[in-house]
Amino acid sequence: MANEIFDDVFDALEDDPVRRKNLKLRSQLMSEINAKINEGRQTQKELALILETTQPRVSALRKGKINGFRLDMLFDFSVRLGLNLSLSKVA
Secondary structure (H helix, E strand, O other): OOOOOOOOHHHHHOOOHHHHHHHHHHHHHHHHHHHHHHHOOOOHHHHHHHHOOOHHHHHHHHOOOHHHOOHHHHHHHHHHOOOOOOOOOOO
């Protein structure tokens, strides 16, 4: 069996291009959200109030448990944290 080489980890994890793109977007959003959280000094309990979720969900977010979060939920979190999101068309 030959070893395959992939451009990134998501190409290795997911064959479906739509699901692969969804994973990539969720990963990018989680990264931006966690970077924004790192700027502050809030506890997970305080963040749960800001994000309108539970402390265990904040813990999962901080640990990068990507499968526990839909794209729309991550978008909501980013807006609640004051991030300014935009889309751009990729050629």
